[in-house]
Amino acid sequence: MNDLLRYSVAALQGIYSERTATVREVVQSYLDAIAGREPRIRAFLRVFSDAALEEAAKLDAKGYDGRPLYGVPIAIKDNLCTRGIPTTCASKILEGYRPPYDATVVERLRSAGAVIIGKTNLDEFAMGSSCENSAFQITRNPWNEAHAPGGSSGGSAAAVAADMALASLGSDTGGSIRQPASLCGVVGLKGTYGRVSRYGLVAFASSLDQIGPFARDVRDCALVMEAIAGHDERDATTIPKPSPDLLGDLEKGFDGLRVAFPSELGNWEMDGSVRDIANGTIEKLKTNSVPVSGVTLPGMETSIATYYILANAEASSNLARYDGVKYGLRSSSKSLADMYDETRGEGFGEEVKRRILLGTYVLSSGYYDAYYAKAQQVKALICAQFEELFKKHDLVLLPTSPTPAFKLGERLEDPIAMYLSDIFTTPANIAGLPAISVPAGLSPEGLPIGMQLVAGWGEEAKLMRGAFGLERIYRFRERFVHGAGSEGGRNAGA
Ligand code: GLN
Numbered sequence: 001m002n003d004l005l006r007y008s009v010a011a012l013q014g015i016y017s018e019r020t021a022t023v024r025e026v027v028q029s030y031l032d033a034i035a036g037r038e039p040r041i042r043a044f045l046r047v048f049s050d051a052a053l054e055e056a057a058k059l060d061a062k063g064y065d066g067r068p069l070y071g072v073p074i075a076i077k078d079n080l081c082t083r084g085i086p087t088t089c090a091s092k093i094l095e096g097y098r099p100p101y102d103a104t105v106v107e108r109l110r111s112a113g114a115v116i117i118g119k120t121n122l123d124e125f126a127m128g129s130s131c132e133n134s135a136f137q138i139t140r141n142p143w144n145e146a147h148a149p150g151g152s153s154g155g156s157a158a159a160v161a162a163d164m165a166l167a168s169l170g171s172d173t174g175g176s177i178r179q180p181a182s183l184c185g186v187v188g189l190k191g192t193y194g195r196v197s198r199y200g201l202v203a204f205a206s207s208l209d210q211i212g213p214f215a216r217d218v219r220d221c222a223l224v225m226e227a228i229a230g231h232d233e234r235d236a237t238t239i240p241k242p243s244p245d246l247l248g249d250l251e252k253g254f255d256g257l258r259v260a261f262p263s264e265l266g267n268w269e270m271d272g273s274v275r276d277i278a279n280g281t282i283e284k285l286k287t288n289s290v291p292v293s294g295v296t297l298p299g300m301e302t303s304i305a306t307y308y309i310l311a312n313a314e315a316s317s318n319l320a321r322y323d324g325v326k327y328g329l330r331s332s333s334k335s336l337a338d339m340y341d342e343t344r345g346e347g348f349g350e351e352v353k354r355r356i357l358l359g360t361y362v363l364s365s366g367y368y369d370a371y372y373a374k375a376q377q378v379k380a381l382i383c384a385q386f387e388e389l390f391k392k393h394d395l396v397l398l399p400t401s402p403t404p405a406f407k408l409g410e411r412l413e414d415p416i417a418m419y420l421s422d423i424f425t426t427p428a429n430i431a432g433l434p435a436i437s438v439p440a441g442l443s444p445e446g447l448p449i450g451m452q453l454v455a456g457w458g459e460e461a462k463l464m465r466g467a468f469g470l471e472r473i474y475r476f477r478e479r480f481v482h483g484a485g486s487e488g489g490r491n492a493g494a
Pocket residue numbers: 126127128129151152171172173174175176177204311422
């Protein structure tokens with residue numbers, strides 16, 4: 001590993017302030033890493049080599065200015081609008097589309113000093129759990145290239161896991177940040193609904209979508225989150241309050257926090273290695289005198305069904321705008337009606353079509369009350385149950401994904417198996433709560449496993465403290481990532 005790739009976001013700031021390295025050198029190291037690994041991993045849909053080096057030269061010319069992400073190479077998911085630069089959502093239907101504006105998060109990254117190094121692969125319109133629904137390419141898991149990186153933000157997770165970016169942004173509607181973070185052995189965070197502006201995020205399910213960071217460790221994740229979070233008058237659903245300080249109390253870890261875990265853990269279907277890590281974590285917290293207690297987790301029976309009704313209903317409405325008139329692809333057809341049909345027929349992939357059909361169905365008269373209205377009621381119930389739970393506890397601990405990374409192709413023929421990848425992540429989306437995945441250990445086959453924490457509404461500061469506490473317990477990077485002393489991890493023997 002090139003030395004310059006070793007520094008965390010926090011450490012890099014020290015390097016720049018002491019002028020030990022230039023931004024150009026750091027950015028070049030990441031571009032070299034991309035040249036080395038990207039031909040196999042295929043995490044990026046677009047790499048901005050020239051623009052990134054130019055930006056780096058500008059930053060070097062100005063000198064270190066203390067901005068929190070000064071000179072940090074960051075990749076962004078390709079459902080985030082970038083002015084004048086194609087934004088594809090990994091869909092053929094957006095072919096040739098160049099947004100006339102930047103997403104708020106893109107503006108905020110830039111004003112924090114970050115260097116945007118490329119745009120990453122995803123499941124088409126962020127629909128999927130493996131990145132295999134991209135219309136363009138399959139992304140491979142850097143830990144084992146026969147396995148999926150997870151999804152839908154698989155490209156962003158793989159880019160960080162393979163050291164091709166120091167951090168990245170993804171979007172999480174039902175787990176699309178946390179699940180790939182878990183499968184790729186990196187940290188992935190989704191804030192409280194409304195914490196990060198969705199302005200310029202191509203909509204999938206607007207009431208659930210949230211943008212958030214991937215990073216190597218919890219502190220870096222907090223740094224990126226602080227840079228992108230906060231009220232935005234261009235997104236009326238953003239929280240009109242200052243966002244919490246995520247770094248100040250980070251090192252307090254679990255001090256004074258009460259942790260709940262689902263007492264049904266033993267009955268749920270999951271891989272044995274995931275179960276062992278979950279149980280091991282609970283034991284470890286007890287040994288460390290953290291108050292832990294078993295609870296009934298809201299939404300475990302209902303969240304997947306509720307999620308797939310609400311998300312697809314909203315998606316069917318959001319995706320109605322791709323009609324061949326306003327954006328991207330337009331098929332040459334005889335009549336206007338044919339043009340709509342053919343553009344959508346050619347432009348959307350199978351999974352997107354499945355979702356539009358399901359969404360249209362649950363919204364149709366006659367089924368609306370039975371499905372959509374019912375799902376809204378269940379959502380209200382799940383929210384109320386979480387609110388009750390967080391009166392007595394500060395954090396909920398549970399696995400992120402029921403399995404480590406599955407093999408590419410393994411779940412493609414079985415949408416239900418794919419949908420069940422999100423069984424542990426969707427409750428936080430439905431209730432709009434902040435949640436994070438922290439890399440915890442490896443399966444016997446050497447694949448990463450993440451554990452998840454969920455906090456109450458607006459409680460990102462507690463969430464990050466708990467995540468930091470977990471990181472101290474797992475020591476994942478020291479044990480499995482760094483070459484020296486790693487226990488059979490990614491760089492062992494390298
Ligand atoms: N895997 C889930 C889905 O396919 C979640 C996607 C997401 O969070 N964007 O809907």
